[in-house]
Amino acid sequence: MRKPVLLTTPIRAVANVLKAPLYPVYALARRRTPQVGWLHLELRPRLTEFQSALPSLARFVPELAQRQPTALSALRRLAQAASNDPHVLGVLVELPPLATGWSRARGVRDAFRTLRDAGKEVVVYLPRGGGNLELYVAAGASKIILGPEATFMALGLSMESRYIKTMLGKLGVSVEPFARKEFKTAAETAARDAMSEPQREQLGALLTTLHGELVDALAARPAMTPERVDAVFAAGFLRGEAAIAAGVCDAFAYEDQLGETLARLFPSHPRKAAPKAPRWGKGPPKRRSLAPAEPEVALHGAGTFLARAEHEFFYRLRDRPYVGVVRVQGAIRDNDEDPRGIRQTFWALRAAREDDGCVGVVLLVNSPGGSALASDRIHREVVRLKQAKPVVAYFEDVAASGGYYVAAPADAIVAQPVSITGSIGVVSARLLARDLLAKVGVHTEVLRSAPHADMFSPARELDDDERAILDTELDAFYANFVRLVAEGRGRSVDVIEPLARGRVWSGRDAATHGLVDRLGGFDVAFDEVRRRADVPDAQRAGLEPVVLQMRPLVGDGALRRLLVDTDASLTDDLAAVSGAGLPRVAGAVRGLLSPVAPELAELMGLLGGEQFLYYAMGIPDIR
Template sequence: MRFLVIPLINLLVLLRVLLGLPFRLLGARSRPAYVRFRLAGDPPYRERPRRARLPLGLGGQGRPEPATVTSLEGFREALELLAKDAKVKGILLVMEDLAVPPAKREVLVKLLEDFRAAGKRVVAWAVMVDSLGYQVMCAADEVLLSPAGRLDLVGFAAEALALGEGLGRLGIKAHFFRRGAYKTAPELYTHAHVSDIQRQTLESFLDERYVDLVDSVARGRRRTPEEVRAWIDGGPYSAKRAAAAGLIDGMCDEADLPARLGGKKEDEDEDDEGLEPMPMYRARLPWPPVRWRPLRPKPRLGVVPVSGMIVSGKGTPGRAAGSDTVVKALRAAGRNRRVKAVVLYVASPGGSAVASEIMLEAVQRVAKKKPVIAFVDQVAASGGYMAALGAREIWATPHAVVGSIGVFVGKFDTSELMEKLGVHRTLVTRGETAGIYSSSRGFTEHERALMELETEETYQAFLEHVAKARGRTKEEIHALGEGRVYSGSRALGVGLVDKLGGFEEACRHAMVLAKVPAERFELQTYGGGERGFSLLKLLLGSARAGVYAFCPTAWSLLGFKGGERFE
C-alpha cells in the first residue's frame, strides 16, 4: 500500500510546487540580502512531529512569530540553505531572553561560526542581554544594542540555601541519614548554614563556567583574557558604556536595522523590507527545498526522557519521571522494529532508589536488543545517573552535572509545630518500629540504627551497580562517590561518562552502533505522565526507602528545569 500512496503524495507535492512557481519567480529578484531570526527562550534540539500531543520546547503557547527559531535542527537547516545562496549576505539575529543551557549555547555558537566560515555575515542585536546571551552574540561579526539597552556582563553567581534553623523555629525537625560527606541534598533542611563542602562544590562549577565565559568572549571579541576579566568586573553596562568600552560594535534602534544593513533607504516606510524571516525567504525561492516522502520509511531513533525527580508510578512530564512510565516507554521502544537504537535523555537529579533501580533494569533489557546511549546536557545525578548506567555508553556535555553517587533517608518531625498550632495527635502502635515513618515524633535509638543500616545497604548496592556498569571495583567507585558531583568534563576524566558531545552527535552515534546510515533518521519519543508531584512530597516519604537524589533547589547556578528539550 505504501508503494502506491507515497508516489501519489509526492505527485501532489510536485503539483503544488509547480503551481506556485510563477509567483515565486516574480518575487525571486527581491529576495532579501539579510534574513531575520529571533532567538528566544530555550528552543528544543528538534521539532516534535505535528501529530504529537505535547509540543516539547514550545510549551503549547500557540504558533510563534515567523522569525522565531523553533528548534536548533531547523536553525541549522536554514543556515545551510542561506549559505548556498549567493544573493544572501547574512542574517540578523535578534536576541530576546535567551535561556538555554550551556550545551545548547555551544551548538548555537558552532552554527554561527560555520555560517560565517561559508562567507556569510552575522549581525546580532538585542535590547537587553545577559552573560549567556552575550556569549552567543560574540560569535557574530557585529554586535549591536538598542540605545536604551543594557548588557549584564557580570559573570556568574550561585546561592546555596540552608533552611534548618528556619524550620526549627517553625517547630519542624528534619531527621535524615546520608551515606557520603558530599551527599548534601538533605543539608537544605538539616543545616543552619551552608557547609564548606557545598561551598567548595559550587565554587568548582563557578570556576568552570567563568573560565568558559572568559574564553568565549575573548575569542569572539578578539581580546585577551585579562581584558575580558576587566570587562566582567566592570559590568553591568548601559549600551553607551558597552560601546565605549568596545564590548559592542554600535547602537541601533530596531527600526533602523534595515537601513544599517542596506535593506532599505532611510526615507522609506517603517516596514522590515530587506529583513524578512525565513518563511518569507523560502516563499521567494524559485525551487525551494521539498521534503519528498521516501518510498521506504526512514529508520527511527527512539528517545526516552527521564526528566525531573524520579518517583514510583506514572510521574508527570518534565517535573517527575515515573518508573512505570519510563519502563513502558523503554519496552515500547524495544519492541518497535523500526526503532534501531534508543537515546535515554536524562535530565534528572535523582529521587526514589527503588524507582531508579527499576529504570536501570529496564534500560539494561532494551540494551540487550539494540544500542542504547544515555545523553546528559543538564544533570544526571544520583538516581538519574543510575538509570543511565544501563546504556551501552553515557554521553555528556562539558558543563552537565554528573554523579552524586550516594544515598539519604529520613523524615520530618512536625510534633512541635502541631503543638504550637494546638493540634494534638496520639500515636498508637503495635510493634516496636510501627511508628518509624510517623511525622508525629523523631526516631528512637533502635529505629536510628535500622535507618543507618538501610542507608549503608542502599549505598553499597549503588556502588555495586556503578562498579559493574563502569568496569571498576567498588573501592574505586567509592573514591569517586560519597555524593561527589562532577561536570561532564571532569566526569569524563574520572571515567563516569564515556564521551563528550552534543545531542545530535549522540543520536548519530547510536545509529552507527545499530549499523544504520546515520545521515537521515526520524526521532520518535516515548513516555509521558499524568499526575502532579512535588519535591516536598518525595522528602516527606523518603524514610520508606533509600533516596538517590541531588538537590538542585539550593543551586541557582544550575538553572535546572527538568523539561524535555530534545524534540
C-alpha cells in the same frame, strides 16, 4: 510504534503519480527563487531540544504559539541548511532574555559555530540587553548589536543557599538527614545553619568551571584580552559607548534600523537601495516618509527558508530507518499518573526495542534525579534496550543522581562542558515535629503491631535500632548505585567510588574523570549512535532522529501541558523529589515565600512522602 504516517505505501505511490505533471513547474519555481542574502531568526526565551507541534486547533490561539519554546533541533537544521546554501550570507539572531539552562545555551553557540565554520556571518541583536547567559550566547557571534538604551549586566556567576535550621527550631521542627556520602547535600539547607565544607568544595568547583566557560567565550571576541575580560566583570553594568569600548558590543540599533546597521557592518554584502522620500505636490516636500536614509541589507525569514530547504515534492514510498530519541525529563517520580513520568519513559524504551525501524537510541536526560525505585526500573529498561541496539546518553542542563543512574548502562555518554552531572549517592530525610505539635496542643497516641511500625512518625525520634535499619538500607542502595555505574563505565568499583560519594561534577570535570565519554551537543550523541548502528553505509548518512512519545489520552493533562511550561524549573524538580504531591506545594509556596520556598516545599513533602529513598542532588540555582 514509529512516528505515525497517514499515507500507506500504495496511496503514496498514487499521490506521487498524480503530482508528477506539476513537478516541472515546481522545479522552475525553485530555480527562479531570488537570492537569499541574510536570514532573520527570532529566538524564544525558552529553549528545548525537541518541540512537539501544537495540535491543529491550538495553532489558532496566538498566546499558545508565543509560549512555544525554540527547538534546538530546528536551529541545528537551519544552521546546516544555511551553511550548504551559497546564497545565504549570514543570519541575524534576535535574542531575548533567556529562561533556560547553560547546556541549552551552549547548544545555540554550537549552531553559531556551524554557521561560522561554513563562512557565514552571525549577528546577535539584543534589543533588551541581557545578563551572563545572554552574553555567553552572544559572544559566539561575529558581531553583536545592542539596543540603544539596553544594558549588559555582566556581573559574573553566583550561587546562593539559605539555611533554615534555626528558623525551623523556633517553630519546633527539625530535620534529620541520612545521606551517602558526604557530598550528598540535598537536605542540608534544612538540617544545618551553614554550608558544609563538602558542599562548598563541590559548588566552588562547579562555579569555577562555569565562570571559566563564560570567560573563554568573551576572550574569543575580537581584540579581547584577559585583562579586558576582567574589566567587563569589574564594570558590572555596560551600556552605550562603554559597551563598545569594553568589546562586548559592535553597534546600536532599533528594530527598524537593523537592515542599515548590517549594511554598515558588512559593506561588501549586497544591499537593497533605500526608497526615495515621496514629494507631495510641487516644490519642496512638505512631508518626508520614515524610510531609512541609507542602503540596507534585505532580511528574509529563517522559518520560511528552512521550510523551503526541507520541502520534498514527492512522498517517500517507504519509511527510512531512524534513530529513536527517548526523553527522561524532570524529577523521576514513581507515579503512574504523572504524564511526564515513568509510564511515558517505559513506553518509549520498549517501543524503541520492539520497532525494527529503530536502529539505535539517544537517551536524552535532563533530570536532577528522584525516586530510587523508579530510577532503577528505568535503568532496567535501558539495559534491555542496550542488549538489542546501541544506546548513547546525552546530558542536557542536569543529569545528576537518578538522572545519571538511568544513563549508566549506555554504550557512551555525551555531555556539554556546562552540564551538571554526577551526584552518585542516595539521600533520605526525616522530619521531627514533636515540639511543634506540643506547642499547638496536639497529643499523639500510637498503637503498634511491631516495634518499628511508627518509625516515620514526626512525633518521635528514632532509636538506635531504627537508625541502624535506615543506615543499612542506604548503604545497600549506595553500593548498588556505585556497582551499576562501574559496570556501565567498564571500570572497577574501587575506581568509581571515590568519584561518587554524592559529588556533583560539571560535564567538563566528569569527562576528565571518565564519568562522561565525549563533550558536545546532541549532534555528537546522534553521530555516535549513527556510527554504531547496524545499517548499510548507504543508509547511515540518511538516518534522522525521531522522538518516541506516547500519545496522551483525552483529558490526560494534554491541555495543561499546552498552558504550562513543559520543562519544570530546577527549583520545582529539586523540591519534587521529596514527597508525593509536592509540585503543587512547591509552586504555591514559591509564589508566597520565594526566598525559602524550595526548602519549605521539601519539608512539606516530607510530611506526606510515601517514599524515603531518593537519588537527588542539592545544588542551588546559578545566576
